């Protein structure tokens with residue numbers, strides 16, 4: 256019997272999916288590949304997944320806890336609390352969308368001695384004769400100068416060997432992955448030897464197509480991680496994997512299909528066939544690595560936070576569903592601990608912190624904040640629950656860094672200037688805009704050291720009127736500052752920076768600064784011992800360093816010591832693809848980097864509380 260399905264159409268793009276009765280709208284958005292806000296991952300407790308029903312039947316429970324009567328009257332409901340009961344048309348308001356963001360694909364480039372795992376050799380073997388009755392495989396193996404024991408070779412590659420050899424008149428291209436023959440190709444195809452490196456971020460996935468013969472990057476392609484529909488941080492995804500039927504399979508399938516789309520795009524850009532891609536390397540945080548491999552990350556989220564796997568792993572890409580050459584391999588970087596993964600190893604590898612005599616501090620501020628400090632003698636890492644505030648989540652008008660996002664705020668003598676991405680009309684505020692807005696309001700005396708947004712009557716006398724009149728008491732959001740008035744925004748609503756947003760930012764920046772302070776303490780270092788702060792990842796790369804210091808996200812050290820290293824995780828994934836020796840280095844980093852669990856330290860709460868304050872003034876420019 257064919258199961259009944261309802262047609263669900265999402266406006267305004269008209270995307271259509273067919274779902275089983277009882278499916279929630281939130282689940283349907285995931286199936287349609289539409290990414291909406293959903294901070295709690297569809298559990299029904301955050302109130303962020305707002306949608307409008309245009310027509311159709313549904314059953315909803317508990318949306319009223321998060322929405323006002325007025326909002327409910329306009330047809331707004333929570334997607335995860337609403338089940339579909341007929342064919343239905345749903346509108347997703349601008350404010351509920353997570354826009355495709357500007358994705359950082361560039362990272363530090365290193366000179367490498369090329370030594371990929373995969374090499375291709377063109378050979379011509381002797382024709383068999385009565386005088387020379389060596390087998391076909393012996394003939395190939397002898398030509399490659401290999402002795403006993405014979406090669407490892409998939410049996411169906413072996414089955415095709417006789418015809419391939421004869422079709423090419425005994426000339427053939429042999430594809431070797433270390434000591435395994437993974438392909439026999441007719442004619443000379445040595446020049447077609449490619450690999451793909453992936454940085455699997457919690458929010459974004461970036462793939463690079465590399466020529467394994469020359470080390471050149473041929474194409475780059477990026478997408479929002481489709482798992483975002485199931486929760487915007489690793490904890491909600493782990494919960495999703497363990498509280499939903501087929502949860503783990505769904506998350507695994509989503510990341511694999513995203514990678515496959517990226518692989519197709521890379522191949523199209525470079526005009527190559529995906530069958531000539533022989534290896535994929537991946538890096539990501541420990542949870543992303545687990546979901547990529549379809550390993551249950553359940554115990555990463557439970558005391559004492561242990562994953563299934565720390566070391567690197569090599570598997571056939573096909574076993575995971577990755578569409579490259581059918582015998583191609585997938586190599587996943589090792590991890591350091593449950594909350595510090597291969598992406599941090601990639602940052603260390605690419606920045607060469609592990610070889611530096613000077614003390615360095617690297618931060619990758621993504622959905623989680625991963626921090627590492629040290630030099631060639633000792634490296635210590637930790638992760639902070641910075642939360643996704645800097646990616647726009649949990650911020651009232653927050654959004655990712657895409658068109659219409661306020662990315663810069665400047666208060667001059669006479670006005671408040673904002674810049675948006677793409678110079679579009681403002682829709683919301685992204686991480687850099689948030690830092691800027693708070694830093695500027697702090698400098699103007701509108702936010703005090705404790706993070707309180709002062710009322711008009713509490714402001715110092717020298718705060719000018721054009722700033723003063725932007726402070727309001729909003730019906731729903733209470734104390735707020737109008738960053739952009741309604742008549743200048745795309746949504747026709749004021750874009751506000753609220754007291755709650757400032758508190759969210761304090762929690763996020765406080766966690767990162769506390770991590771910095773404690774790592775310094777463990778290494779017996781002071782601010783002046785830090786030779787460099789390395790900012791990795793998309794957010795770090797667009798941040799204004801001086802503003803980040805005013806916001807108390809970065810310590811007050813000379814600004815020239817703060818360097819951007821771009822997508823260092825992606826750079827690390829490329830490095831291990833092109834130079835196999837670096838896989839050993841990655842392993843050593845994984846084993847030798849000390850991990851500390853910040854929350855278990857007795858002094859953490861005090862240091863964290865101190866780190867939430869904003870600075871009084873800065874010593875260094």
Ligand code: FES
Nearest residue numbers: 297299302304335
């Ligand atoms: S309330 Fe629906 S995703 Fe959180």
